[in-house]
Amino acid sequence: GENVEQHPSTLSVQEGDSAVIKCTYSDSASNYFPWYKQELGKGPQLIIDIRSNVGEKKDQRIAVTLNKTAKHFSLHITETQPEDSAVYFCAASRYYKLSFGAGTTVTVRA
Amino acid sequence: DVKVTQSSRYLVKRTGEKVFLECVQDMDHENMFWYRQDPGLGLRLIYFSYDVKMKEKGDIPEGYSVSREKKERFSLILESASTNQTSMYLCASSWATSGASSYNEQFFGPGTRLTVL
Numbered sequence: 018g019e020n021v022e023q024h025p026s027t028l029s030v031q032e033g034d035s036a037v038i039k040c041t042y043s044d045s046a047s048n049y050f051p052w053y054k055q056e057l058g059k060g061p062q063l064i065i066d067i068r069s070n071v072g073e074k075k076d077q078r079i080a081v082t083l084n085k086t087a088k089h090f091s092l093h094i095t096e097t098q099p100e101d102s103a104v105y106f107c108a109a110s111r112y113y114k115l116s117f118g119a120g121t122t123v124t125v126r127a
Numbered sequence: 128d129v130k131v132t133q134s135s136r137y138l139v140k141r142t143g144e145k146v147f148l149e150c151v152q153d154m155d156h157e158n159m160f161w162y163r164q165d166p167g168l169g170l171r172l173i174y175f176s177y178d179v180k181m182k183e184k185g186d187i188p189e190g191y192s193v194s195r196e197k198k199e200r201f202s203l204i205l206e207s208a209s210t211n212q213t214s215m216y217l218c219a220s221s222w223a224t225s226g227a228s229s230y231n232e233q234f235f236g237p238g239t240r241l242t243v244l
Binding site for chain 2: 018021023026051053058059060061062063066106112113114115117118119120
C-alpha cells in the first residue's frame with residue numbers, strides 16, 4: 018500500500034517567517050495530494066490540494082508543489098501568523114483512499 | 128457548511144466492554160470514513176462505507192466493525208474494547224468519486240477521544 022513520510026515532525030518559526038513541510042510517497046499511481054490543518058480540539062480541515070497533472074498551486078499565503086518524478090510534495094506557508102500554529106498533515110490518494118503522513122506540529126512564535 | 132458530528136468528545140470505557148461511536152453528517156454525502164489518530168502515526172483508516180449497508184475494510188480493521196443503516200449515519204463498534212484501542216477516533220464524509228481521476232474533499236468531525244481502562 019501507499020506509504021507517506023512527512024518531515025519535520027515539529028517546526029518552530031518566528032512570526033512573519035516562512036514554513037516548509039515536506040512529504041514523500043511510495044505509490045507512483047497516487048494522483049491527488051491534499052494538505053489538512055488540525056487546530057487544537059478540532060478535526061482536520063482541508064487547506065489546499067494538488068492533483069498529479071499540476072506542478073504548483075497557490076492560495077494566498079500557502080502554496081503546494083509536486084514533483085512526480087521524485088515522488089515528493091511540499092507545503093509552503095509565507096508570512097506566518099499566530100493562527101497558523103496547528104498540526105499539518107499531508108496525504109496521498111488514489112481513488113477514495115487517503116494515506117496520511119504522521120503530521121507536523123507548527124508553532125509560530127510572536 | 129458541511130457538518131459532521133460525533134456523539135461524544137470524550138469516552139472512558141472498561142476492557143471488554145462493547146463500545147459504540149456514532150457519526151452523523153448533514154450533507155447527503157455518499158462516502159463515510161472512520162480513522163484513528165495516534166501521535167507519530169497520523170491518521171489511519173479503519174473502515175470506509177460508500178453506500179448504505181456497504182462497507183470496505185481500511186488499513187487497520189482488526190477489532191472493529193461498522194454499521195451504516197442510514198445514509199447520514201455511520202457507526203464504529205468495538206466488540207470487546209482493549210487498552211490498545213485507546214485513541215482519538217475521527218469520522219469523515221465526502222461526495223462519491225466518479226472515475227479513477229477524481230477525488231472529493233473529506234470533511235472531518237471533531238473527534239472522540241476514547242480511553243479504555
